[in-house]
């Protein structure tokens with residue numbers, strides 16, 4: 001999943017575009033590029049590898065201009081070289097694209113016959129030439145795009161900037177996510193809220209088939225049939241604060257150290273730590289009516305699902321099938337009205353998981369999702385958004401160390417809720433929380449000293465390990481560890497309401 005950014009602003013946009021691309025690095029990429037329009041001149045810089053290479057190139061050879069596009073590419077058509085890196089340009093425009101144009105070969109053959117010369121091996125370049133051909137035939141940019149989009153098959157998020165039009169960006173979505181950001185006299189495009197976090201937190205998400213015409217004063221959004229549509233402006237939770245590295249060396253380190261806190265926030269959706277109770281109405285699915293779960297996910301979310309299967313079956317006594325999402329919809333698994341189709345995805349945008357979800361929607365099945373990004377497509381398409389941890393949306397690392405416990409704690413909250421239904425006597429010591437302790441918090445390196453009866457030696461492994469409602473006091477650091485306060489979970493007695501102090505390991509620079 002690559003990244004797309006577009007800005008029509010008031011200041012020089014090239015550094016802002018690179019900055020926004022850096023926040024999309026977590027999606028993975030192999031090359032990157034930026035194009036701007038400066039006094040009518042369309043120019044671009046592109047580099048293989050890390051964004052640092054593009055940054056360096058821009059320092060040596062800067063780009064001016066207050067309108068521009070930025071892209072991180074994850075090659076599908078053509079090697080990850082500078083020549084294939086986006087933006088792709090013609091004398092009339094620059095294009096960036098996320099996804100695949102499935103009918104690119106036939107489009108390319110047709111355009112070559114018309115005399116258009118291709119410089120790259122990418123599918124994306126067909127879009128550049130198709131729109132250019134429409135402009136060459138005398139159409140204005142908006143009309144040219146309107147006539148081009150129906151010719152494209154496949155999954156795409158596209159943004160186009162036109163030579164001589166320094167107050168116009170046009171974007172389209174059919175599959176990969178694309179958000180429009182609202183500023184004051186400035187407008188933005190981004191693959192997600194994280195990319196645009198420092199610029200704006202007011203966003204509209206394009207639906208599949210939508211395309212949008214952005215100027216400095218606003219946006220007009222059209223649907224697939226060409227009708228103007230209203231897409232609600234939402235306030236995003238992807239704030240700049242959450243995507244900074246803080247005082248950590250890298251995001252992986254930061255996110256590992258955030259585990260206890262974020263897990264406690266996630267579990268707090270389900271568990272009332274002060275009373276040691278399951279919250280009423282915590283999970284919007286009525287699990288009492290569910291007799292089977294068919295879960296599907298990809299990658300790390302799939303591993304979280306495997307752990308979830310164990311929890312649901314062991315704790316909640318609910319049978320669970322788990323599939324890799326790319327297989328799920330081809331399996332045509334028989335599902336009854338009492339089954340819950342459960343889709344797990346960190347980003348809420350995973351293409352195969354989303355396709356499986358839509359397949360189940362068409363079958364009229366009972367659907368739930370567990371996602372970390374509440375503005376994501378999967379979260380928006382479904383009523384039963386089971387887990388939406390308040391502080392876990394803006395993740396930068398794709399590591400199992402972070403996502404598995406966070407997604408897993410959402411699942412645990414659900415299984416705990418069902419467990420409470422099954423066995424009222426266990427409400428004070430949610431088994432899900434006990435399991436979470438063993439499988440996740442130890443990873444975070446919480447070593448503790450109890451303070452309820454004064455300081456005692458550090459607890460032995462297997463005694464008191466998990467800490468919920470943790471507050472880290474980074475000012476109180478000693479010998480590479482940060483002071484932390486929270487509620488302990490005792491291995492046999494379940495949740496303990498007392499506040500205690502602990503030290504979490506933190507790696508000094």
Ligand code: GLU
Pocket residue numbers: 001002003072073074075076077078084097098099100101122123124
């Ligand atoms: N298919 C396009 C390419 O290979 C875009 C890939 C992407 O999503 O980054 O250039």
